[in-house]
Amino acid sequence: MQYLDNVIFLILLIAGFGLFGKSLLKIYRNIRLGREINRSDRKSERWETMARVAMGQSRMSARPVAGILHLFVYVGFVIINIELIEIIVDGIFGTHRFLATIFGHTFYNFFTATLEVLALLVIVGVVLFFIRRNFYGVKRLTMKELFGWPKNDANWILIIEFALMMAFFTMNSSDFILQQRGVLAAHGSFPISEMTLVPFLEIFSFDNIFLEIVERGAWWFHFIGILFFMNYLYYSKHLHIILAFPSTWYANLDLYGKFNNLESVTKEIKLMMDPNADPYAAPAEGAEEAPSKFGAEDVFDLNQVQLLNAYSCTECGRCTSVCPANVTGKKLSPRAILMKTRDRLEEVGRNIDKNGKFEDDGKKLLNDYISKEELWACTTCNACTQACPILLDPLSIIFEMRRFLVMEQSAAPQELNLMMTNVENNAAPWQYNQADRLNWAKD
């Protein structure tokens, strides 16, 4: 029986990580439903971008208050990870504060003291975030598209993080008192606990047994909490704590103004313009097949980076708050474009889980999730991409869907059809004769 703890611990650990691995695989599978896109160029620039933007949070400083608070919570996340190593080793081998034996006295004191300070900052961060999100009325955090799950999701995470940090302090405090009483070996230094929870606990003069139970209880709570948090990520916008890394690595490194040129179209036009080409010639052997359609109608037509973006979006709404269409009251919200893309992708994923492969469900990303009205309101100004703290690109999705509307369905607004006809026939978006192009010079 004496190993019961360790066995339970191991089972939970394996189950927790196993489930999490399964979720990640599902996300990976769903992302791969998209078209392939080659983003393996400029590797050193990509590593540098990821380090700067995802690890260094370089874009968060654009909004200093949120930036600092986020930094606190982010650092807290890193603590959880370092601490998890100790928890796992202690849990499996039944040791207590295993890192102390490796780090040595002085350094372990320094280490635990630092964790305490960081944990306090996390608490400050989440409390202020909670107030800001729920009572302070930041517009981008209270918009209609967040009603329901997205809003609750954000709050849940703050509550979980608060509870985890409180468990951390409770654990340290009871441990400290037990260490003082000589029940446990003296390891670590706990400045914050000593100032706050320890004096509070001392008032009640709890006995050793009780404190041991509290210490273990907090330890288990902390451990299970982390496992829970990890598995919760899959359902949450908080996936960004993982996916921000690949998203920034695979980010578009070109200038914002440079939109991709469809190669399949280039081939066709070259053929059209080449007087020697045989229009009836069969495509050359081994020639790449043209994609079955132009632009995007559903998640399958988007590329894998766009789908990765949809999972990475943290729903912060920085994009939407600077979108000229959105600030003037149009239906378009770049954040909602990514949220809807993710919703549709998850629906497709569930469909595959159920049927083994995707069975047509009569729905599409276009119209069922994203309306034409939203798509046509975009000025392609790139304010959204510039604002996104993790370099997501909602505009590229809007643009691909416009391509589908125009090239596959000829469903552009009437005035745009006129403009396009003019460009085609008069080489100008207005109905002027190309021969008159130099008339201004004669006035």
Add this chain to the structure above:
Amino acid sequence: MDFTIKTMADYAAEGKSPEVLFWVGCAGSFDDRAKKITKAFCKILNKIGVEFAVLGQEESCTGDPAKRAGNEFVFQMMAMTNIEVLNAYEVKKIVTACPHCFNTLKNEYPSLGGNYEVIHHTQFLKELMNEGRLKIEGGSFKGKKITFHDPCYLGRANDEYEAPRMLLEKLDAELVEMKRCKTNGLCCGAGGAQMFKEPEKGKKDINVERTEEALSFEPKIIATGCPFCNTMLTDGVKHFNKNHEVEVKDIVELLAEAEDL
């Protein structure tokens, strides 16, 4: 115009090639307001003796509005036609007063076989100024309040924020920045082919929102660097009935005015 505008064909006939090709663009060729910008730019180039040419009848739309509306076919057709002409004249350097032409020529033509040094007119003028060829004395603008609206396709899309500001500073005016400027700039509402259609339903039009912000500083002049922004903001100023107090002018027009051209 009180001097002749030469085309690439003219230069070719003389067996010469100009220093730079001025890409006029559709707005600059046909839109009455934008034509003034075109002329102002030509006057400045003429005054400092830059040998430049235009394509004239051989120029077509770059394809930008079609592309951003989603019509890759029409875009690439235009692009290939233009590239054929440009390559036939062995064009090396292109300057344009339209950020949309600028962006498309610079970023989207290379992969279709069109490789040129493409610069925006504000960048070109800055270059000329650094070389000492262009000298600006801002007499008549001294102390006047000017605010500059960043065109999305010059600023955010191509990271150029300084060239227009540098020129404006030479005017000795009082330059005020809007809250939404540079990387935070707000679109005028014309990009992405919006210029050619009615805006979607909303609380207000984007150009009204933008003009409101500009007007809140009570400037004498709203400076622009794009013919489309110019139209949108001019309409915005009219919307607020301020067109007798506030002028919307392209930077190049201000420079031409300073030079009394």
